[in-house]
Amino acid sequence: MxxxxxxxxxxxxxxxxxxxxxxxxxxxxxxxxxxxxxxxxxxxxxxxxxxxxxxxxxxxxxxxxxxxxxxxxxxxxxxxxxxxxxxxxxxxxxxxxxxxxxxxxxxxxxxxxxxxxxxxxxxxxxxxxxxxxxxxxxxxxxxxxxxxxxxxxxxxxxxxxxxxxxxxxxxxxxxxxxxxxxxxxxxxxxxxxxxxxxxxxxxGTKNPPIADEKKLRELSEASYKEILSKENYDFWIRQGTMATIVWSNENSVLPTMNFREGVWEYYDTISGDLMEKLKVERRGCPYCNMQCGNVILDEKGEKSELDYENVAMLGSNILLPDLRKVAELNKLADMYGIDTISLGNSLGFIMEASEKKLIREKVEWGDYGEVKELVKDIAHRRGLGAFLAEGVWRMSLSLGREAQDFAMHAKGLEVSAYNCHAAPGMALAFATSPIGAHHKDAWLIGLEVKMDRFAYNREKVEKLIFLQRVRGGMFESLTTCRLPWVELGLNLDYYPKILSATTGIEWSMDDIYRVADRIYTLIRAFWIREYNGWSRIMDYPPMRWFKHPLTKGPFAGVKLDISKYDKMLSIYYEIRGWDERGVPKKETLEKLDLKDVIPVLDSIVGLR
Ligand code: PTT
Ligand code: SF4
Incomplete structure (x- = not known):
């Protein structure tokens, strides 16, 4: 092999x-x-x-x-x-x-x-x-x-x-x-x-067995070269994912005040432009010529590596208008090993719960001193930190109905940094992501802002499934970084060619998509098996986007429409070959060679 x-x-x-x-x-x-x-x-x-x-x-x-x-x-x-x-x-x-x-x-x-x-x-x-x-x-x-x-x-x-x-x-x-x-x-x-x-x-000191070393070298050289030749390469090297702060604000998707709003008047206090001025170093992953880890000195004068998600969730989402302070929180999260997206959500949630007097403790929006202590307390599960360490979903269950409406999660995973009041396609992407509300499987928002923002249609669902196949299926199984394709438009055709040269098996893009569909369906089966009481509600985004309209920016007054969302979800299921409950159909499992899954799901939910 x-x-x-x-x-x-x-x-x-x-x-x-x-x-x-x-x-x-x-x-x-x-x-x-x-x-x-x-x-x-x-x-x-x-x-x-x-x-x-x-x-x-x-x-x-x-x-x-x-x-x-x-x-x-x-x-x-x-x-x-x-x-x-x-x-x-x-x-x-x-x-x-x-x-x-x-x-x-x-x-x-x-x-x-x-x-x-x-x-x-x-x-x-x-x-x-x-x-x-x-x-x-x-x-x-x-x-x-x-x-x-x-x-x-x-x-x-x-x-x-x-x-x-x-x-x-x-x-x-x-x-x-x-x-x-x-x-x-x-x-x-x-x-x-x-x-x-x-x-x-x-x-390790061995070299993995490669079928066609010469071909692989040629493809590798050509793809590295193509990346360097891309028009936006220089801008990427300067700002990396941090460029997204300005973009998100312009498009009303910057998470602000626990996703209450999509615009923030202080966005330039955490922007990629500011980061460029403060940058002291660039880092990245092995074998990458796009090195997107931008490092600045934080409040304490120590190095902190910034990315869009970290900065939006610990900046605009908790109303903290200071990049060096955000950088300090980000560094603490890396040192303690806490996810910044769930952290920014948990902090935003507790600030809103405090504002609404659903908890006794006072945690003010943007209170840097308090937040810094809370981050340490979360890591060590002390005091209020122990409650926050449970995540938004569990916290909201213990605070009641009102809190559940502003608990920003899908399937229990906190939402990444894109507000979807005016982005039904991206809301569906979060809700159908196989791990909960993460953007990694389908960053549909990038396409959606160029389409009819308010449409709930098949075109969006088809694009969403295409992205899930490529990002969640291909890149997550190959396993390489998707950013050369996503950010610089490296030709996708390289990947089946590189996979073929490496394995000696001829792979087409369609072969890879078939694997992607199998992976998605098996993950869905895993959820149904492990999650007591599965229903299509599990594929819903946070209720805030349906219930609380935006009050600021060009889309003030806008929120998602639940019945239109539900119709879009049905189209998603139909294309995936899943039934109206979001359960894979028997024929789909057979088609994807997942026959051993059939008796398991049948005994739990009854297959259709
Ligand atoms: C990823 C998620 C992201 S996605 C970000 S910023 W991003 C946050 N980064 C965190 C961090 O940093 N420290 C921390 N304590 N928590 C963090 N939580 C958040 O985690 C990351 C890059 C980025 S930066 C992105 S988009 C791309 N993600 C890829 C992906 O998912 N798959 C893939 N094949 N290629 C990808 N390339 C890019 O990788 P999770 P990393 Mg990350 C500091 O891990 O769980 O997937 O969540 O791994 O090596 O830091 O690269 O604007
Ligand atoms: Fe950035 Fe991807 Fe390169 Fe890592 S591999 S430095 S995440 S572009």
């Missing part, structure tokens, strides 16, 4: 044992890798209904056939598990040297099982795995802990680690790497913490 090693490393941290398992080649041709491999393992192996924070949950760290190869933006890997935040399927995508070393160590994925009785870290060097004592690492932040591991094992390693938030089982704790790359929004860091694994250090 070329492209894949055909081997995964299974580590039981309860028994401190590991085994290398060979996988059937059909798994790779049906699921490619990354997210596909992860959901296949989780579907096959988890005990249905398992508690996500129990030893019986599993954490999958999966590469794809292109990860870690010298190709544009290929230094990515997927971390996946049953989510302690949503109780459904959860994953995230991290750009890290750990991706390169995982491939070089000779594995396609690592599966962590069980739970250690005391803190440990794993040292993996090719075929050898050591269970190391982590008493001295536990409690340290991710920056400090990574420095210590580098002193111990040298620079030539890949490290994935959790901070205090993961250790203390904050439901939206992430896994962090390289002081600023963070992934696994739906609590993958908490799953790692529940296993008492502080870090995974990987060192």
């Amino acid at each position: 070329y492209g894949w090693w055909g081997r995964i490393l299974r580590i039981d941290v309860s028994k401190r044992k590991y085994v290398v398992q060979e996988l059937d080649p059909s798994i790779y041709s049906n699921y490619i890798g990354g997210r596909g491999l992860a959901v296949k393992i989780l579907w096959d192996e988890l005990v249905p209904g398992v508690d996500p924070l129990s030893p019986y949950n599993k954490l999958v760290i999966a590469s794809g056939p292109l990860s870690g190869l010298p190709l544009p933006s290929s230094g990515k890997l997927v971390v996946a598990s049953k989510s302690p935040l949503t109780n459904g399927y959860g994953d995230g995508n991290i750009g890290t040297m750990a991706s390169v070393h995982l491939r070089k160590a000779g594995y396609d994925a690592i599966v962590l099982e069980g739970a250690s009785d005391k803190p440990i870290y794993l040292y993996i060097e090719n075929d050898n795995v050591e269970f190391m004592d982590a008493d001295d690492l536990w409690g340290r932040d991710t920056f400090d802990a990574e420095d210590k591991l580098v002193r111990e094992h040298g620079r030539n390693i890949g490290v994935l680690l959790i901070g205090p938030a993961g250790e203390n089982l904050v439901r939206y704790a992430t896994i962090v790497s390289m002081k600023g790359r963070s992934g696994g929004r739906p609590g993958m860091g908490a799953v790692m913490g529940s296993k008492k694994v502080k870090a995974i250090v990987i060192k």
Whole structure:
């Protein structure tokens, strides 16, 4: 087999044992890798209904056939598990040297099982795995802990680690790497913490088997060159994702005051233009010539790497008009290993709950001093921080009906930084994202602002499914960064060609879309199996967008229309081959070679 090693490393941290398992080649041709491999393992192996924070949950760290190869933006890997935040399927995508070393160590994925009785870290060097004592690492932040591991094992390693938030089982704790790359929004860091694994250090020295090295080199050179030749390359290098602040404000989608509004009069206090003036460094993931990690000095004069989502959620969404202060909160989130999107949502939610007197504590909008303390308290689950550590969905359930209307989540995952009062297509994208309200599977808003904003039509649904196939299916299974295509328009045709040269199997775009549909349908089956009482309401966006119209900007007075939204959702189901409940039909499961799913879903919901 070329492209894949055909081997995964299974580590039981309860028994401190590991085994290398060979996988059937059909798994790779049906699921490619990354997210596909992860959901296949989780579907096959988890005990249905398992508690996500129990030893019986599993954490999958999966590469794809292109990860870690010298190709544009290929230094990515997927971390996946049953989510302690949503109780459904959860994953995230991290750009890290750990991706390169995982491939070089000779594995396609690592599966962590069980739970250690005391803190440990794993040292993996090719075929050898050591269970190391982590008493001295536990409690340290991710920056400090990574420095210590580098002193111990040298620079030539890949490290994935959790901070205090993961250790203390904050439901939206992430896994962090390289002081600023963070992934696994739906609590993958908490799953790692529940296993008492502080870090995974990987060192590999082998080269993955490639079918046609010469062809791959040619395609790699051509695609790197094409990226450099793009008209907006220079602007991208200057601002990266931070350019989106101005764009979002112009298009009335900048999350403001817990998504109450889509415009903010102080947007220029957190903008990409300001960031450019303050920038001291640029960073990025391995093998990338787009290096989009923009670093400024925060309030304390320390380095903080900014991205659009972080800045919007910790800036406009909580009304904090100061980029250096936002940068300080962002740095704390990376150090503690907390997802910035869920953090900004949880803070916005608690500020609104305080304003409406639904809680006793006073938390004012934009109160930087209070917020800084709260971030630390969330990571350590202290006082009000322990409540916030549960995430918006759980907080809203305990505060009653009124709070549920301004709880900004779908399926339990907090919404990323795009307000959708005037964007029904993007609202559907959030609501049907396979991990909850994340933008990564379909950033439809970029297209929607150029279409009829207020239309609820088939054209939008078709575009949404196209994006889910490419972004959520192809990029998450290959596993490479999607930004060369999304931001600079790198030709999509490169990807099937590169995959074919790597694996020696001829892949067309349609073959990849078929895998993408299989992955989506299996993830949907996973949700239905794990989530007691599935219904189409699970595919609804936050109620605020239906109930509370915007009061500012060009779209003042606008909100979503629930019956039109519902019709659009039916079109989505029809195209996917799912029934009116959002359950895959029997014929769809047969068509996608998911026959083993049929009896399971049939016994839970009755297939149509
Ligand atoms: C991603 C989500 C995003 S998406 C952002 S900013 W973005 C936030 N980043 C966080 C952060 O930083 N620190 C932190 N403590 N929490 C954070 N939460 C948020 O997490 C990220 C980039 C970005 S920056 C984006 S769009 C693209 N995402 C990709 C993706 O999902 N898949 C893919 N194949 N390629 C992608 N390329 C881009 O990668 P999650 P990273 Mg991230 C500091 O992890 O869980 O997927 O959530 O991994 O290495 O930092 O790269 O405007
Ligand atoms: Fe990483 Fe940015 Fe490059 Fe993507 S474009 S690989 S997120 S540095």
